[in-house]
Amino acid sequence: MNSPPSLYRRAAFRWLLSLVAVSAFTLLSGCDRLPGFLNPGGPIAHAQREHLGFVILMVMIVVLPVLVLTPWLVWRYRYSGQASYRPRWSFSKLIDVLIWGVPVIVVGVLSVVLWQKTIALDPYKPIESDKTPLEVQVIGFDWKWLFIYPDQGVATLGRLILPTDRPVSFTLTSATVMQTFFIPALGSQIDVMNRMVTRLHLIAEREGDFMGRNIQYNGEGFYKQQFTTQTVSQNRFDTYIDQIRTQGHTLDQGAYALLKAQNTWKDVANALSDDPPPPAPMVAFSQVPDGLFHAIARHQPVDWAGLAESSDAASNTSERAIQERNTQ
Secondary structure, eight states, X not given: XXXXXXXXXXXXXXXXXXXXXXXXXXXXXXXXXXXXXGSOSSHHHHHHHHHHHHHHHHHHHHHHHXXXXXHHHHIIIIIIOOOOOOTTOOOOHHHHHHHHHHHHHHHHHHHHHHHHHHHHTOXXXXXXXXXXXXXXXXXXXXXXXXXXXXXXXXXXXXXXXXXXXXXXXXXXXXXXXXXEEEETTTEEXXXXXXXXXXXXXXXXXXXXXXXXXXXXXXXTTGGGOEEEEEEEOHHHHHHHHHHHHHHOEEOXXXXXXXXXXXXXXHHHHHHHOSSOOOOOSOEEEEEOOTTHHHHHHTTOOOOOHHHHHHHHHHHHHHHHHHHHHHHO
């Protein structure tokens, strides 16, 4: 006849097993709603998710026996009373080989795979494609990111707009302290440092809005340094660029002073607007000084004098591009 403590232990075990099964089913059934690289928006994040799954499976080779055998050992040697007392037993060659051999093999396999993945997912490694990469210059401020599109002559704050199925080549620097640029759904994070330039290559394979942020603690407002990465079709991307060229602000000395201050991109949006604005998706700049990124990276003066001269050329280029697209 089972004693009450034994019945309680069995009921608790069944409840715990049911909870694990329900949690696993819920997690697997909601894969489309998982955040970050667990719901990848590009091949880099997809490869990282596969690598995480492989690491978990390899670690389970060591962890699962511990999780399974520990309750069994407790039950057998503490509660069942069926274990034999052998005080002179001291060594088992098989157990010794398993205890040391299995972890050595697991660590060896993980080391080789990690080395291979580190090379394959090197953030400096360009992504092979038949399309020309989109150049994006990223500057980290307190507590916001400025995204410059040098070939298009525009910049955005608070929202990074990227075309799908086209490689993106990021060049990154910091105007203040060390930061970490990370878009979990697209993959690799990269450190961004003052007076240094780092590189990152990503590609989006589906349209959507993905959260990006700074994950390097560097002050009281670091958690506010977030942005939205919007991946769209190439045609829609071109439309966005045309809208920015016609509706964006000028990144002059006044706007740059706002960027240098410790505030968020929403604070910059409020300061640049004459009327109390509705919640804006981003701040757009239609005119950006030539060489702004390299001037900040090298701590050189910004050529504000050439901004007025380049604005007329930029507007003419924008009008010409719109006319050419409308005639196609």
